[in-house]
Amino acid sequence: MTDTSTRALAARATRPTGTPTRGRRALISLGYFVIPIAVVIGIWQLVTILNPPAPFFPQPFAIIANLWDLLFGSPKAVQQVFYGEFLQTVGRMALGFALGAIWGVIVGTIMGLWRGARETINPIVEFLRSIPATATLPLFIILLGGGDDMRVAFIAYGVSWFVLINTAQGVGAIHKTLLDVGKVFKISPARRIFRIVLPGAMPKIFAGLRIASTAALLLAIVSEFMLASNGIGYMLVQAQGRFQLLNMWSWMLALAILGLIINTLLEWIEGRILAWHRQSRART
Amino acid sequence: MTSTTVPRQTRRSPRVGAIWRGIAGVLGLAIVLEIVSRSGIVDQKYLPPFSEVIVRSFTLWGDASFRNDVGSTLLTYLIGLAISIVIAVPLGALFGLSNRVYRAARAVIELLRPIPPVALIPLVLLMLGSGMEMKVVIVVFAAVWPIMFNTLYGVHDVDPYAKDMARSFGIGRFGIIRRIVIPSAAPFIMTGVRISSSIALIVVITVELIAGGAQGIGAYISRLRGSYSDAADTYLSVLAATIMAGLIGLVINLVIGWLERRFFGWEARDSA
Amino acid sequence: MTENTTAQAALVVDHVSHVYGSGPSAHHAISDLAFSVQPGEFVSIVGPSGAGKTTLLRTLAGLLKPSEGGVIVDGNRISGVPAGMAMVFQDYSRSLLPWLTIEKNVGFPLEGKKIAKADKKAIIQESLEAVGLGGFAKRYPWQLSGGMQQRVAIARALAYRPSLLLMDEPFASVDAQTREGLEDLVLKIRDTYGMTILFVTHDIDESVYLANRVLVLSRPPARLAADIKVDLPEPRDQITTRENADFIRLRGHVARLIHSGGDEE
Numbered sequence: 001m002t003d004t005s006t007r008a009l010a011a012r013a014t015r016p017t018g019t020p021t022r023g024r025r026a027l028i029s030l031g032y033f034v035i036p037i038a039v040v041i042g043i044w045q046l047v048t049i050l051n052p053p054a055p056f057f058p059q060p061f062a063i064i065a066n067l068w069d070l071l072f073g074s075p076k077a078v079q080q081v082f083y084g085e086f087l088q089t090v091g092r093m094a095l096g097f098a099l100g101a102i103w104g105v106i107v108g109t110i111m112g113l114w115r116g117a118r119e120t121i122n123p124i125v126e127f128l129r130s131i132p133a134t135a136t137l138p139l140f141i142i143l144l145g146g147g148d149d150m151r152v153a154f155i156a157y158g159v160s161w162f163v164l165i166n167t168a169q170g171v172g173a174i175h176k177t178l179l180d181v182g183k184v185f186k187i188s189p190a191r192r193i194f195r196i197v198l199p200g201a202m203p204k205i206f207a208g209l210r211i212a213s214t215a216a217l218l219l220a221i222v223s224e225f226m227l228a229s230n231g232i233g234y235m236l237v238q239a240q241g242r243f244q245l246l247n248m249w250s251w252m253l254a255l256a257i258l259g260l261i262i263n264t265l266l267e268w269i270e271g272r273i274l275a276w277h278r279q280s281r282a283r284t
Numbered sequence: 285m286t287s288t289t290v291p292r293q294t295r296r297s298p299r300v301g302a303i304w305r306g307i308a309g310v311l312g313l314a315i316v317l318e319i320v321s322r323s324g325i326v327d328q329k330y331l332p333p334f335s336e337v338i339v340r341s342f343t344l345w346g347d348a349s350f351r352n353d354v355g356s357t358l359l360t361y362l363i364g365l366a367i368s369i370v371i372a373v374p375l376g377a378l379f380g381l382s383n384r385v386y387r388a389a390r391a392v393i394e395l396l397r398p399i400p401p402v403a404l405i406p407l408v409l410l411m412l413g414s415g416m417e418m419k420v421v422i423v424v425f426a427a428v429w430p431i432m433f434n435t436l437y438g439v440h441d442v443d444p445y446a447k448d449m450a451r452s453f454g455i456g457r458f459g460i461i462r463r464i465v466i467p468s469a470a471p472f473i474m475t476g477v478r479i480s481s482s483i484a485l486i487v488v489i490t491v492e493l494i495a496g497g498a499q500g501i502g503a504y505i506s507r508l509r510g511s512y513s514d515a516a517d518t519y520l521s522v523l524a525a526t527i528m529a530g531l532i533g534l535v536i537n538l539v540i541g542w543l544e545r546r547f548f549g550w551e552a553r554d555s556a
Numbered sequence: 557m558t559e560n561t562t563a564q565a566a567l568v569v570d571h572v573s574h575v576y577g578s579g580p581s582a583h584h585a586i587s588d589l590a591f592s593v594q595p596g597e598f599v600s601i602v603g604p605s606g607a608g609k610t611t612l613l614r615t616l617a618g619l620l621k622p623s624e625g626g627v628i629v630d631g632n633r634i635s636g637v638p639a640g641m642a643m644v645f646q647d648y649s650r651s652l653l654p655w656l657t658i659e660k661n662v663g664f665p666l667e668g669k670k671i672a673k674a675d676k677k678a679i680i681q682e683s684l685e686a687v688g689l690g691g692f693a694k695r696y697p698w699q700l701s702g703g704m705q706q707r708v709a710i711a712r713a714l715a716y717r718p719s720l721l722l723m724d725e726p727f728a729s730v731d732a733q734t735r736e737g738l739e740d741l742v743l744k745i746r747d748t749y750g751m752t753i754l755f756v757t758h759d760i761d762e763s764v765y766l767a768n769r770v771l772v773l774s775r776p777p778a779r780l781a782a783d784i785k786v787d788l789p790e791p792r793d794q795i796t797t798r799e800n801a802d803f804i805r806l807r808g809h810v811a812r813l814i815h816s817g818g819d820e821e
Binding site: 175177180181279 | 617639642643647650651655667716
């Protein structure tokens, strides 16, 4: 997705004329964040109170309250169950993401470094990549059954493509001179890969990782729609089957929050690791 | 041979060597798969011979219900994409032109965007049943974002000198929008449409897969799984249908890419 | 001094030729180049624009295997990059690692080599000071100007403690005044460290100003058009040396050779 476009835009947008102080700017940003959401929630709340209750759109406050209850309010034992659901999803996601990312980086690096390999593998990659990852779920189920290893494999498979493509692009874009530097100073090939190639490609790889993380969450949920016994996706299907709208919305809210947390985490990590990249780009 | 001072990998039109290598790669893989399967190294239950998969991919098209399903999927995809464009372009243009409005809306956007569209399936299923409306709603929810952001970016990034130049000729606000902003943003919008197109197709098939329903490639695959006929044969069909789904997506992508180059060739953009 | 066959030459180019591609579109870059370089010599290599100079330098560096012939460094025929040889590239912005600080960049050649940490630090600091960038250790490349970046590249080469230094049109992308500073820096380094230097350039004045010896290449397929001894007074000075009558004569000689494409005048 065009994440960079919004970031570039935000970078341009946050320079108002008659520049207020940093404190005021932060307050304004916060205001822009909180007020629209409050307005939307407020309207929603009002509508659901005034109109005869539409079952599909419960009151937002009720949703939040319900989620709170589920996670914090109910008896300890029940609480643990619900934490468990979260953890199940996150666990699968993380493991699948890690495996898929490693595989993607490996193959992507090979493709990026050696033109011969890239040209040979590329048609295969392009073709396999065009098969929607979610559509491969039935295949995975047939091959690996309904258990967790199927899910992790499924997630890893879907994730690997994004990482692979971006890694290949990032590695391929590394200037020849940089590689020559490694050779001239007699740096071993292994070191060249870990100290020159991968760091150099890291901006692109990280962009791929961010997309992949979104995909990992999505694939985890999808994998929990079928033949599952736990996880957020499973909870959603359960709530659907029992027409428990409040629960369903609560879990959707939980999902949105989870997505937000993951994205923020990755952005923070990227900010630390790729500070050099941002600053050098900002200069030009 | 090593080249001299050019950056290592420039992606221009494929060189002859690249084409040969690509063909070799595909053939090589095909042969390996065929041998591994037929010789039994990997159980044919898990890996049917490559040739059989190819054959089945073709015979699928002889099945009327498959053809209907493909048609249904494409229809849902087109409707979903069209609605996405209708919603996303004006919104994106609005946000691109007015920074204030964008900042106000950003919070809501950033909260909605991370929600996996497929997570909405249970809800929308309850609301609208398992027909086309449900699918279209979810497709639209997924596909608006790339178009919207690309439109926003394209509109926002119009060359200010071009706008000044137009203003100096006395062209009014709407004239500027029509004659400078839109042509300038058009390539970006097209890129957004291309990205959204692949997302839309993926989402349609996914929804069909999960929510069942009667129509669509995803539904076809789902039905296959539930059938009681010969397991290996079913697997072959599932494999073939899945591959077909990918192929259709590839073809659509190529077509849109061609359209993009044909009409907006002056500003070819790489995918995000 | 003529070629001294009894002392060990630092570098011998043994009838090197190189062809890019094959068939009718083949490009003969260099053809039957042969010369030797004594330790401590400063040799400039000039020639018209074309693939010859860079091809030669890459061959000397071991980055390129020539179609014919070979290169002998310190008595051994090289295959791949020889030890004790450092290189400064033309494109400094692409040769420094942008994610590392200056000092980490300078220390990069020492990666994986068995040197004590304290020694590494000392070498880095000394190399930085040798190029006049002692206080810039913690900065990043993008914070430095082009000339300074090239100094960092030179410091990096120094940190490697090479006996042979190859420089590939290092000052071509730098403005004229910065170039003068850098030229003198290279001379100072040569005096301090005593290494053998091969300096490829297209700038005729620069080639004569810096060197003991100028090798002039012809147009591709590049042959050795001339091997000219440069006997100008040391230390060189940007103003007085360039006014020197011998400098003017030598420079004119080289210029004519290049303009005529390498034919004898």
